[in-house]
Amino acid sequence: MILVTGATGNIGRLVVTTLLDEGQEVRALTRDPECARLPSEVDVFTGDFDAVETLAPAMKGVDTVLLASYGPVTGTRDANVAHTAATAGASRIVKISIAGVEAGDCDPVTEWHRAGEEAIDRVGIPRTFLRCGELMTTALWWAATIRSMGKVFVPFADSPSAPIDPVDVAMVAVRCLTDSRPGESEALVLTGPEVLTSSARVHRLGAMLGTTLECVEVPREAAFEKMVAAGQPPVIASARLDMIEVKSKGPGAVPSDTVEAVTGRPAQTFDDWAARNLAAFR
Numbered sequence: 642m643i644l645v646t647g648a649t650g651n652i653g654r655l656v657v658t659t660l661l662d663e664g665q666e667v668r669a670l671t672r673d674p675e676c677a678r679l680p681s682e683v684d685v686f687t688g689d690f691d692a693v694e695t696l697a698p699a700m701k702g703v704d705t706v707l708l709a710s711y712g713p714v715t716g717t718r719d720a721n722v723a724h725t726a727a728t729a730g731a732s733r734i735v736k737i738s739i740a741g742v743e744a745g746d747c748d749p750v751t752e753w754h755r756a757g758e759e760a761i762d763r764v765g766i767p768r769t770f771l772r773c774g775e776l777m778t779t780a781l782w783w784a785a786t787i788r789s790m791g792k793v794f795v796p797f798a799d800s801p802s803a804p805i806d807p808v809d810v811a812m813v814a815v816r817c818l819t820d821s822r823p824g825e826s827e828a829l830v831l832t833g834p835e836v837l838t839s840s841a842r843v844h845r846l847g848a849m850l851g852t853t854l855e856c857v858e859v860p861r862e863a864a865f866e867k868m869v870a871a872g873q874p875p876v877i878a879s880a881r882l883d884m885i886e887v888k889s890k891g892p893g894a895v896p897s898d899t900v901e902a903v904t905g906r907p908a909q910t911f912d913d914w915a916a917r918n919l920a921a922f923r
Contacts, residue, residue: 642666642667642668642684642702642703642704643660643665643666643667643668643703643704643705643706643707643818643819644668644669644670644699644700644703644705644706644707644726644731645657645660645667645668645669645670645706645707646669646670646690646706646707646708646709646710646722647707647708647709647710647737648669648670648671648677648679648683649671649676649677649678649679650709651776651778651807652709652737652807652810652811652814653669653707653709654679655807655808655811655812656707656811656814656815656818657669657679657680657683658680659811659812659815660815660818660819661680661682661683663815663819665819666684667682667683667684668683668684668685668686668699668703669683669684669685669686670686670687670688670696670699671685671686671687671688672687672688672689673687674686674687686698686699690710690718690721690722691714691717691718691721693721693724693725696721696722696725697725697728697729700725700726700728700729700731701729702729703726703729703731704731704732704733705731705732705733705734705735705818705819706722706726706731706733706734706735707735707737707814707818708722708723708734708735708736708737708757708761709736709737710722710757711753712753712876712877713749713753713876713880715753715754715756715757716753716756716757716759716760717760718757719736719756719757719758719760719761720757720760720761720763720764722734723760723761723764723766723768724764726766727764727765727766731766732767732823733766733767733768733769733817733818733822734761734766734767734768734769735768735769735771735814735817735818736757736758736761736768736769736770736771737771737773737810737814738754738757738758738770738771738772738773738828739751739754739772739773740772740773740774740830740831740832740894741772741884741887741888742754742755742758742770742772742828743772743828743830746884746887746888747887748880748883748884748886748887748888749879749880749883749884750880750881750883750884751884751887753880754772758770758828762826767822767823767824767825767826768826769817769826769827769828769829770827770828770829771810771813771814771817771829771831772828772829772830772831773805773810773831773832774802774803774804774805774830774831774832774833774894775802775803775804775805776804776805776806776807776810777804777805777806777807777833777909777911777914777915778807778914779804780804780842780846780915781918781921782871783795783843783846783922784921784922787846787850787854787922788922788923791852791853791854791855792854792855792856792857793839793843793854793855793856793857794857794859794863794864794867795839795856795857795858795859795864796858796859796860796861796863796864796882796885796886797839797858797885797886798838798839798840798856798857798858799838799839799840799858800838800839800885800888801836801837801838801894802836802837802838802839802888802894803832803833803834803835803836803837803894803895803896803897804832804833804837804842804911805831805832805833805900805908806833806908806909806913806914808909809831809833809900809904809908809909810831812900812903812904813829813831813899813900813903813904816903816904817829817903829899829903830897830899831897831899831900832894832895832896832897832899832908833896833908833909833910833911834896834907834908834909834910835896835910835911836894836895836896837911839856840856842911843855843856844856845911845912845915846915846922849912849915849916849919850919850922850923861882861886864882865878865879865882868881868882
């Protein structure tokens with residue numbers, strides 16, 4: 642039995658459907674089962690990372706766990722899951738983490754995930770950390786202004802990134818959850834195959850849409866206000882901007898070959914992702 646937390650997120654849903662396609666038994670942990678809209682074959686449990694007593698029932702009989710937590714208390718939440726999983730006899734945790742932990746980045750988002758990794762390691766359960774670069778789906782935040790104005794407004798427009806398709810993250814996660822590596826722990830850096838700035842991605846989207854899009858760099862303060870207005874909690878919006886700013890001052894993203902090494906096929910390019918999602922920008 643495989644337990645998937647974050648099963649309603651971009652990566653979690655892909656992991657669930659892929660595991661089911663491979664004939665695996667899947668259990669999902671969610672705070673609101675009625676809103677989860679997961680396939681009927683999934684064994685859905687109600688649970689909350691912050692309420693330890695809700696985790697044990699979901700862990701019963703589970704062999705591996707996909708852990709997707711986020712926010713200022715990531716370390717506490719990951720510790721709760723790791724302790725409960727180890728007590729229940731689980732053999733492995735696969736944690737969705739962030740690229741930059743290995744490089745010593747010190748922005749809030751990276752620090753949250755570093756605390757989570759350290760909490761899991763203190764428990765001592767075998768684990769795999771998937772340290773992911775920026776997800777290509779962040780480009781969907783630009784869709785509204787592309788459709789209405791033909792423009793994208795971003796801070797740090799020329800900051801380099803090696804964005805990764807969530808499908809690739811999910812495929813790597815599935816392999817780590819199902820392939821046998823008894824007692825082994827590892828940390829994998831996952832990126833897309835090419836380094837692109839936000840500006841470059843905007844121009845590529847324009848070419849695919851058959852139009853010219855303008856990438857407008859905005860001050861951090863304006864970006865923060867827009868993110869909060871769109872519904873992001875202020876602490877999350879501020880932390881995301883800190884992360885982008887820290888990474889913009891670093892040595893730059895370096896593409897990894899982890900996706901191909903683990904799954905046997907090359908990582909998807911941004912153009913691959915955009916072609917599948919182009920309708921969102923029309």
